[in-house]
Each structure stands twice: as structure tokens, then as C-alpha cells.
Amino acid sequence: MSVKSIDVTEIAMSVLGPLQFSMNGIDVTPTAPKQMQVLSLMALNEGQMVTSSSFVDELWAERPPKSAKTTLQTYILHLRKLMSKAFKDESTPVRDILLTRQGGYLLRLPMAPFDLRQFNELSTEGRIALSQGDPQRGSHLLRKALEVWRGPALVDVPIGSVLEPKVRGIQTQRQIALENRIEADLRVGRHEEAILDLVTLTAQQPLNENIHEQYMRALNLAGRRSEALGIFHRLRKNLMDELGLEPSLKLQQAQHVILSSASSAA
Template structure:
């Protein structure tokens, strides 16, 4: 089974899609696919579908959705014709307290992203910035859009979507950091222009943008980025920029465009809500 969730949901058994078009069965498959080879509790699936006020028929209705998914799986298995002993119940398994979608050793874009980004982090930590940038770029290339872009999420999926977005941001942050250390300042400017507009309170992205602008001979614009961020942080969150970001601003103020900053390191990330 091949599973893609970093963009539109696409689950394939033997190359045949088993992704339903109806909204709620689609939600069920999305949660099972994200946690492939793990038991997803019935309670979690019910909360995903109906929130805190499920109908009395919730369990029965959920069982109906499971049957609909198994029907799609059975069709896919029949279309393959190579293993008649494997049934839909072997793929979507009923277990005490929940259900498990068996990946059968197939591809998962989430797992591949986690593998590649983990290798990328380790390469960067070891000082291999070219290798780290390459691995992180490959990991980020697995995203074709927001996670579960075509699924109407409930409580559980919304939480998972936020978690996945955070992992993507972390990988993006580290890839840009590696590119800056490799002197690719002009190459990342366009990307950072979009990112700081989208994540208006993300300090590390703003710090990277400031550094890239300064190293590209655009010192005034780098300082403008700091002032816009400070205004946003004070107005929306009631906080000042971090000490590390203030130090970067002072370094840019004191260093002319013809002289490099003493360090290429951007401020360490401070966890504030991203807007």
C-alpha cells in the first residue's frame, strides 16, 4: 500500500486508489493512513468525525464507513489478481478497541519525509552543509501542498495537520540555514520574501531574511524587515524581538554592506505563534 498525505490524500493498494469521495469515510481513511500499521482507537475516530457530541449511532455509523473502505480495498485486491488469499480484512484490521490499516511495506510520504529530514539534520549537525541542504530539499520536495489538502478535518486531523506543518517548518528552517552557510544568500531571497509574509511572527525566518538581504548588499531593507517584525510582535503578541534578533539588528547597523558580519549564524528559534 502506498500512502500520500503531504498534499492531497491518495491511498493506493496494488496501484489502485482506495480513497473514497464521501467526506466522512475520507476522514476515517486519512486518520488510519497517517497512522498506518498502528491501532487507531475507536474513540479517536469518533471524535474526529463528530467532535465532543457524537450521535448515539456513532459506533454503528463508523462500522458502516469501515465496511465501505473494505469494499474499495477488496476491489483493489481483486484487480491485482496475484494474491487471492489476502482479504480486505487483512488490510483494514479490526482489533480490540480500534482499527489498523496495514501498510504492507509500501511507501509513505510522511515516513520518507521523516527519514530524509532526519538524515539532513544529522548532516548539518556534523558540518556537512551541502549534504544537509540536499537531503532537506529532497524531503521538502515530497510536499505537494498542505497536508490533507482535500480532506475536511476534525479535531484529530487538525491536530495532526498542525504537527506536520511544524515539522515542515523545522526542515525548511534548517535547509535555509544550510544554504546561508553555503553563501547562497541571493538564491534564498525570493523564497524568504514569501515565507516572512506568510509567517509574520516567525523570528528565525525573519532573521534569515535579514541576513540574506544584508549579505546581498541590501542593508536598509534588512533593517526594515526587523522594524516590521518588531511592530507586529509588539502589536499582536505584546513582546519584543528576542535578544538574538536584536543582536543581529545591531550587527547590521554597525557593519557596512562592504564588510561581512562576524557570524553567519541566524538567531536560534524562539517558539512564538506563527501567523
Template sequence: MQINLLGPLSVSVDGTDATPTAPKTRRVLALLAIHANRVVPNQLLIEELWENQPPPSVTTTLQTYVYQLRKHLNTNPAAVAAPPRGGRPPGEVLRTYAGGYMLCLRPEALDSLRFEQLAQRGRAELDRGETGAASRTLREALALWQGPALVDINPGPLLQVEALRLDEIFKSALELRIDADLRLGRHHELLGELIGLAARQPTHEGFQSKLMLALYRAGRRSEALDAYQRARETLVDELGVDPCDDLQRLHRAILAGDPALNVPGGVSALRPAQRQDTGHRIAREVHWAQARSA
């Protein structure tokens, strides 16, 4: 079984599409999936489906949606996680417990869970100085995204929060991957990506600073300074604030030609032609980052 939430909702069982079409059944599935391998209380499901206006027969109606979902999630023991102590025997993907339900999945069967694991691993690798490994791991994580999370689900309050949470992890992973590539001297190949990100998210100071650094390392100092001025004007006009301290320090360092801004020692500056294999992945990451800011 495979369930994808990072983009259009999709469910496949033994290679066959089993995606529910009924709106509320899809929301039940999404909520159970984001809490995979944990019991989701009935009250949370009711809040997601009806907020403060549940129908008089809410319990029966919820049971009907769960029954419909069971018909889609055919048993596939290879995709089912081991049950907790006291749970039902293996072989049942959607299990009923007192006061709630649990969707049992292995990590590789859910794209959002796999994404979070890879993002955490990539961050840890970067913290340990394993820059090449971090770049590869974070690219693998970002490649799981096929569009904004839960994009074709009409979310209730709980799924709205989850979509925002996943979006923040996406942006964090994207920033970390760009950081890793900058440390590896890949500033030339990053320029197109960063120009697009900075243009679509002009108040995102992290993307602005990375664009400035990539331009400076590419020998385009005046353009790096112009990027700072555009960012500063946008922040003042739209948010009424000056650039953060880090952005201002970077601006002063570029003005001074600080050697600390150069590519880390021992790393050669790679040209785009030397990294053509990453171009399509970068383009996809930019596309979905831009979709979020639209």
C-alpha cells in the same frame, strides 16, 4: 499502495486510483494512516467522527465505514508492513483487533511518514556538519508536500491537531533547509524565497532573521536594516512585543559589520544562475508555506 496526506488525500493501489469519496470514510482512513502500524482504538475513531455526539448505533455505523474502506484498500502485499506478534497474517492492509483497527503500511507507502523520516535525517545531518547532505535531504522531504496537510478533509478534533503538528514540522524543516543553504553560501538564490516568506509571515522571527542575513551577505546592508525595522514595527503593532534577543543581536551585528556574519570559511557564494536546478523546488516550498499563513 500509496497514501498521500500532504495535500489532497489520494490513495492508489497498483497504479489505480482508490481514493474514498465519502467524507467520514476519508476521515477514518486519514486517522488510521497517521497512526500507521499501530492499533487505533474504536473510541478514538468515534471521537474523531462524532466528538461528543455519537449516534445510538455507533458501533455498527463505524463498522460500516471500515467495511467501505476495506473495499478501497485492495490487498497489495508489497505495501503491507509485517504484522506485530499476535497480529493477523501478511496480505491484509486493514486489520481488525480487539477494540480497534490498524492500517499496515511500509514507510514509503505513506507520504507523511516518509516526510518525517527525511526531516529527522536532515536535522541529524545538519547537526553533524554534513551541510550539503542536509540540504539535499530536506529538499527531498519538502518536495513531498503537494499542499497543506489534509487540505480536502473536513477534520474532527484529532485530525485538526495532526494537521497542525505536520505544519510545524514543515516549517521547521523549511527553516533548517534555509539554514543549510545559508551555510553553503547560497544567500543570493535564497533572497526571492525569503522575501516572500517574510512578507507573508511578518511575525515569524526565524524567517525575518534569515532574510536579514541573506541581504547582508549579498551586500545589501541598508535593506537588511530596513527588514529589521519592519519586523520590529510589526511585532510591536500586532503582538505587543519587541524582537527576540537573537533578532536584536543580529541587528547589532549588522550595524557593526561583524565578520562572524560572513559566509563560513571555505564556502564560495553561489549566484542564482549557478543553482537554476533548485528554482522550481524553492518556488513550490514557498507556495505551500504561504498557503499556511493565508
């Protein structure tokens, strides 16, 4: 029997927030920390084999026990047993979902609801729409992409040396999607909505020039020019104090535009 014989709507994986894995409507998310790491690493590499050495590095870093590979096999066995509990039919092909390969293991979720896949597809479509001059559609798609998130990626999972760069990369993609959505909102005149997000973002990221430039534009569009100039001076101070750098040319040009618009208004 092939995994294709299982209705894909019966399998759902979520990693953008707490780890969640369900099959046949039954929660089969492991609770043991290392089993959560094993499942998470396979989920972030869905459809591709994860080598046994990668699992060992993730689980035990530079001090693996002599029994590391045997213990890993036990974790895989426990995951399969957990998955099997979701099905009355003992012949359900769990091994066709969590596969053993020469040198490693692979999780296969063909077309099943998977929040990371949904986010990637929606955010990519949104960026394309924005780049093609359709900010209205771009804003809609990017907003839907961000709604998929339920919190920081794998927030309840211990993160080792292999998962860490992958999780950091996913969080970076979320930040990019958010900045793109704000850009789309600015282009369609939703500057007040953008300001609400940018107040928090600039406080959280006091050296991020892109979101500060967006904040300056949003405030300027809202007629709050003095506040926009204040944001520039605050960022300049932060950059000088922390890095000894002046704001980028893009920020200086944004300041010039605001100063020019203020002069014109006067």
C-alpha cells in the same frame, strides 16, 4: 496469507496534499467525507491501533449518534470493499492491511511508499547532517523532503478534533524543515535562493522571528544592508503593535552585526 505476500510497491499512501491511496496501481481513495476521515486518521497513526472512541470523536465530536460504532464498522467495511476492487484474487488479504483489533482498527503499510514516512526520514537525515557540520548534504536532503509535499496536508479531507492537532503538527514539521533548509543554504552561500523564499515567508508570517533573522542575514550576505535593517524595523513594529514586545536578543544581535559590518565597510 500475510500482507508481506503483497508486493509493497503495489500499495502507496499520500497525505501531504490531497489524500491518495492506491493498490495494485488502482486508485482506492474513498470519496465519502467521513470515510476519508477514517482512512486519514489510520494513515497518520500507521502501524498503531486507533481506538473506536477516537474515530467517534473525530467523526461526530460531542454529538455522536446512538449508532456511531455500528456506522463506524460500516465505514470500515466500505473501505475494505474499495480496497478489494484493486485485486482480481478475492483471497487477497485486505484484512491484513486494514486490521480489526480489540477496541479499534489499524492500517499497516509495511515499507510501502508513504509520503509522510519519506518526509520524516529525509528531514531527520537533513537535520542531522546540518547539525554535524555538513550543510551541503543537509540542504540536499531537506530539499528532497520538501519536494514530497503536494500541498497542505490532507487538504481535501474534513478535519475533526482528533485529526486537527495531528495535521497542525505535520504542518509545523514542514515549517521546521523549510527553515532548516534555508539555514543550510545560507551556510553554503546560496543567500540569493534563500531570499526568494524568505520574501514570501516573512510576508506570510509577520511575527516569526527566526525567518526574519534569516532574512536579515541573507540580505546582509547579499550586500543589501539597508534592506536588512529595514526588515528588523518592520518586525519590531509588528511585534510592538501586535504583542507589545521588543525583538528577541537574537534579533538584536543580528541587527548589531549588520550595523557593525556597515561601519567596517564605511
